[in-house]
């Protein structure tokens with residue numbers, strides 16, 4: 488599996504699925520979530536509404552759900568919810584679970600390429616250097632039967648932290 492770290496806007500990524508840093512209600516929000524909904528068009532919100540709620544949540548923290556990508560270049564959107572860093576006792580476990588659930592859902596749907604943003608590293612306040620260590624752990628905990636996992640990072644500091652932190656895993 489090739490690991491790629493790119494700077495830019497994830498809504499433009501040409502992959503089988505882009506991952507959305509959503510919230511538990513899955514009805515849109517700011518940051519990357521807002522950008523993905525704007526680029527995908529209103530059908531994405533309707534598809535999210537159709538996702539069954541459990542205990543009032545469409546996607547509990549650490550889990551993932553899949554919808555079509557509609558107007559995006561990506562065929563699918565995998566919505567996951569990372570932790571609010573200061574609101575839980577175990578942010579690393581929940582962040583790992585968000586990445587792992589997204590990878591597992593991609594594999595279960597026979598997808599081959601996936602692009603992630605820096606889940607929880609915006610409004611949810613996860614320190615980026617700690618987040619990168621969590622990402623490294625999930626990428627290396629097993630063999631993932633995918634062709635490519637890409638990280639598309641929007642801000643320079645986050646991009647540089649991912650590049651440095653994943654340096655030895657990044658493919659040619």
Ligand code: ADP
Pocket residue numbers: 495496497498508509517518519520522523569604605606607608609610611612639640641642645
């Ligand atoms: P969270 O609530 O999980 O922290 P945010 O959307 O606030 O989610 O931030 C997650 C990361 O996504 C941040 O690093 C932010 O800079 C980044 N981001 C915002 N817009 C985009 C985009 N269009 N493409 C990729 N990453 C983005």
